[in-house]
Each structure stands twice: as structure tokens, then as C-alpha cells.
Amino acid sequence: MIIIDLRDRKILFYLLQDSRQSLKSLGKKVGISRELASYRIRRLINKKIIKNFTVDVYNEKLGYSLVNYYYKFTNISPNIKDEIINFFINNKYTTYVSSIEGIYDFQVEFFMGDPHEFESLFDEIKRKYHNYLSIEGVETWIRGEYFNYPFLLNDKINTVKSSGGGWGDNLDSISDLDFKILTVLAKDSRIPTKKIANKMNSTVSIINYRIKNLIKKRIILSYTINVDWPKIGYRWFHLRINLSDYGKKNDVVKHIRKNPHLIRILKGLVQKTDIHCTFLLKNVEQLRAITEEISSKFPNIITNYQFYSAFNLHKQHYMVPKLLISRSPFNRAKIN
Known part of the structure; x- marks a missing residue:
């Protein structure tokens, strides 16, 4: 077992809530500099405590x-x-x-x-x-x-991060580009938008729009991390x-x-x-x-x-496989 201090626990806590936030924002919440936040994240990765940065997809x-x-x-x-x-x-x-x-x-x-x-x-x-x-x-x-995850902060008060379920919600379809974006974010939610655009032969503005739309539709629920x-x-x-x-x-x-x-x-x-x-x-x-x-x-x-x-x-791994995207889903609600 690896013992981590309160600052590392705070980093895990805030990355579990939003793994795509900037180092400046994360450092401010933890009470450390941007550079120290970057160093501590790399150390958590090297120790394999952070397994990967990913995205919570509302597959339903x-x-x-x-x-x-x-x-x-x-x-x-x-x-x-x-x-x-x-x-x-x-x-x-x-x-x-x-x-x-x-x-x-x-x-x-x-x-x-x-x-x-x-x-x-x-x-x-x-x-x-x-x-x-x-x-x-x-x-x-x-x-x-x-x-x-309030226990990471030694906090004894728990609060709901999110709630809901897929049953009864309207279903959405996504384009090939949306699926490719989700696949990239599922593997690394901290990847810069410019790199995503280069991978897709697209532009930053188009990728930003697509991501915002996926969030608006609640297909992307949150950016998070997998912890060992x-x-x-x-x-x-x-x-x-x-x-x-x-x-x-x-x-x-x-x-x-x-x-x-x-x-x-x-x-x-x-x-x-x-x-x-x-x-x-x-x-x-x-x-x-x-x-x-x-x-x-x-x-x-x-x-x-x-x-x-x-x-x-x-x-x-919670990203819908491509083979399922292309098939007729088992619909439980009306498709938009």
C-alpha cells in the first residue's frame, strides 16, 4: 500500500470531479502552484495510482x-x-x-x-x-x-455529485465525429482540444462545439479519473x-x-x-x-x-463499442 498525503488526496478528489480542468484551476483548489500540481499528477501516474484520465459517458x-x-x-x-x-x-x-x-x-x-x-x-x-x-x-x-468521495479530504459530510438513470430519457444518436471525439476523451480526457482537432483533421472551433453539444445533451456526464x-x-x-x-x-x-x-x-x-x-x-x-x-x-x-x-x-472501460453504435439499439424511449 502507498501512503499519500492530504495534497495528493485533494488532487485525486478534484480530478474525480473534473479531470479536464486546467492545472491553474486545480492548483488553486489544492493550495499549490500550477507547476507543483503538474509534478504531483505525474508522480501519481508514475506510481500507477491514477490509472487514466477518462470521461463518464451516458451510454443509456x-x-x-x-x-x-x-x-x-x-x-x-x-x-x-x-x-x-x-x-x-x-x-x-x-x-x-x-x-x-x-x-x-x-x-x-x-x-x-x-x-x-x-x-x-x-x-x-x-x-x-x-x-x-x-x-x-x-x-x-x-x-x-x-x-x-469526501473521505479523501477527511470530510465527514457527503453530498450527491449526480443522480439519474437512462430509463425514460429521450435517446440521442451521435455522428461518426462525435463517436471519435468520445473515444479519444475516454482514453485521455486531458488531451488538448488542438490535438483532438489534428487527429480528426478538423478545427478547434468545431471540436469545441461538438464537445459542448455532447455535454449539453448529457452524453458526456463528467470528466473523471480511474484510480487504483x-x-x-x-x-x-x-x-x-x-x-x-x-x-x-x-x-x-x-x-x-x-x-x-x-x-x-x-x-x-x-x-x-x-x-x-x-x-x-x-x-x-x-x-x-x-x-x-x-x-x-x-x-x-x-x-x-x-x-x-x-x-x-x-x-x-465504459465507452460504447463502435460495433454497437452502428446497430439498431434496444430502445427504451423515443429517439429525438
């Missing part, structure tokens, strides 16, 4: 669902497990692949566009790995609240809470929102839980303290808790 606005599959391994050997992991890493439909512990062993998130293509993919998975993978759960998120959290002592913990009195759900959620380690609260379909929330914590003891505190606050309301935690992230 383009007509593509994100579907989570949760698996348990059966009759598994190390070689077969590695083969399965590599299959999902290299699959063009996957956005997130992770080894987890708790109630599941393995999590894969897929883009779903054309349902017929999706069916073909899962037929292939069953043919290859039916004897080794048991599907334990399937979820499609329809709404979420996302919080702003285990390197600084944190892991993702997903907590599921079932209630004996569903009418108390809002009270429980309101209380959980105050936790500075809460990163998101998600609502899904085909979900075997009443409340699904995600924390960044140092260990399972911190999670246990959270559940005990909730139970103390709401006696006789909580039926049970379940959790799973990612310990090895194999793939994380």
Missing part, C-alpha cells in the same frame, strides 16, 4: 443498457478460471470484469444493444463454460445517486440491505447518505435486495461497523445484509 442515452451478471465458479481449476477471465476481458461487449468475494465469485458487466446479439453472446458463454459458471444474479441499473484504489488502501464493498418494513426505506437511505465513504446508491431491475449501496473502505471491519450502526439506528427494520467486494479488477 445512446440506447445501450449496462447489464450485470454475477457468477459462482463450479468445478473450477486455476487454468480454466484464467481462460474464463481472459475470455471476458477480450470480449467486445464487456465493460467491467472483476473477481469478487462474498456472496459471488465473479462479476461481468455487458453492453446490451441489439437483444439478438446479446442472446448469441450468452449462447456462446453457455456452450463454452456451462460446467464452470453458475449464474447467481442479473441486474440492470435504472437509477442511481453518485457521491463525491487498493494501491492507497481501499476496496470496493457492495452492500445489499433487505428490509422487513419497505415503508422505512427512504429513512434508511437518508441515513446511509451521510456516510463519507458512500460512493453510490443504485436501483435496479431483477434485484434481490431493497437497497444496494457501494462504499470505498479499508477492510471488512469498516463494513461491519457500518451495518452494526445501521441496525442500531433502525432496530427490527433490517432483515439481513449481504455483501461482495472486488479484489481484482481485470477490465474497466
Whole structure:
């Protein structure tokens, strides 16, 4: 584990909110010079704490669902497990692949566009790995609240960074140029606009206009970073809470929102839980303290808790593949 000081934690905090901001703006927020901000960012990159600068794309606005599959391994050997992991890493439909512990062993998130293509993919998975993978759960998120990592600043007050969901929103189509811009920003959200223009054989003014329009349409939700959290002592913990009195759900959620380690609260379909929330914590003891505190606050309301935690992230990439852009989407709303 790498120990980082408060200034580095502040840099991570502000880059998570906006990774495309200028060094001058970032330095002012952190309380350091532009040059020192640049040096510290390079150091965080060299230590591989910052994995990359990227963009949060609202894929649902383009007509593509994100579907989570949760698996348990059966009759598994190390070689077969590695083969399965590599299959999902290299699959063009996957956005997130992770080894987890708790109630599941393995999590894969897929883009779903054309349902017929999706069916073909899962037929292939069953043919290859039916004897080794048991599907334990399937979820499609329809709404979420996302919080702003206040624990990085040792702040005990949490606030909502963004909220919403793709279901019910009007869908948008994008041009080839828009897709190319998104692809470049997904790989490096700090790339200068002039470099993007040169790559696209376009002009700075056109690229700026296109980016502003993507933000206005909420196809670009934010510029952010991917952090290797285990390197600084944190892991993702997903907590599921079932209630004996569903009418108390809002009270429980309101209380959980105050936790500075809460990163998101998600609502899904085909979900075997009443409340699904995600924390960044140092260990399972911190999670246990959270559940005990909730139970103390709401006696006789909580039926049970379940959790799973990612310990090895194999793939994380949330840019819609080109092959999906060119196909008919599984539309859930009216296209503009």
C-alpha cells in the first residue's frame, strides 16, 4: 500500500470531479502552484495510482443498457478460471470484469444493444463454460445517486455529485465525429482540444462545439479519473440491505447518505435486495461497523445484509463499442 498525503488526496478528489480542468484551476483548489500540481499528477501516474484520465459517458442515452451478471465458479481449476477471465476481458461487449468475494465469485458487466446479439453472446458463454459458471444474479441499473468521495479530504459530510438513470430519457444518436471525439476523451480526457482537432483533421472551433453539444445533451456526464484504489488502501464493498418494513426505506437511505465513504446508491431491475449501496473502505471491519450502526439506528427494520467486494479488477472501460453504435439499439424511449 502507498501512503499519500492530504495534497495528493485533494488532487485525486478534484480530478474525480473534473479531470479536464486546467492545472491553474486545480492548483488553486489544492493550495499549490500550477507547476507543483503538474509534478504531483505525474508522480501519481508514475506510481500507477491514477490509472487514466477518462470521461463518464451516458451510454443509456445512446440506447445501450449496462447489464450485470454475477457468477459462482463450479468445478473450477486455476487454468480454466484464467481462460474464463481472459475470455471476458477480450470480449467486445464487456465493460467491467472483476473477481469478487462474498456472496459471488465473479462479476461481468455487458453492453446490451441489439437483444439478438446479446442472446448469441450468452449462447456462446453457455456452450463454452456451462460446467464452470453458475449464474447467481442479473441486474440492470435504472437509477442511481453518485457521491463525491469526501473521505479523501477527511470530510465527514457527503453530498450527491449526480443522480439519474437512462430509463425514460429521450435517446440521442451521435455522428461518426462525435463517436471519435468520445473515444479519444475516454482514453485521455486531458488531451488538448488542438490535438483532438489534428487527429480528426478538423478545427478547434468545431471540436469545441461538438464537445459542448455532447455535454449539453448529457452524453458526456463528467470528466473523471480511474484510480487504483487498493494501491492507497481501499476496496470496493457492495452492500445489499433487505428490509422487513419497505415503508422505512427512504429513512434508511437518508441515513446511509451521510456516510463519507458512500460512493453510490443504485436501483435496479431483477434485484434481490431493497437497497444496494457501494462504499470505498479499508477492510471488512469498516463494513461491519457500518451495518452494526445501521441496525442500531433502525432496530427490527433490517432483515439481513449481504455483501461482495472486488479484489481484482481485470477490465474497466465504459465507452460504447463502435460495433454497437452502428446497430439498431434496444430502445427504451423515443429517439429525438
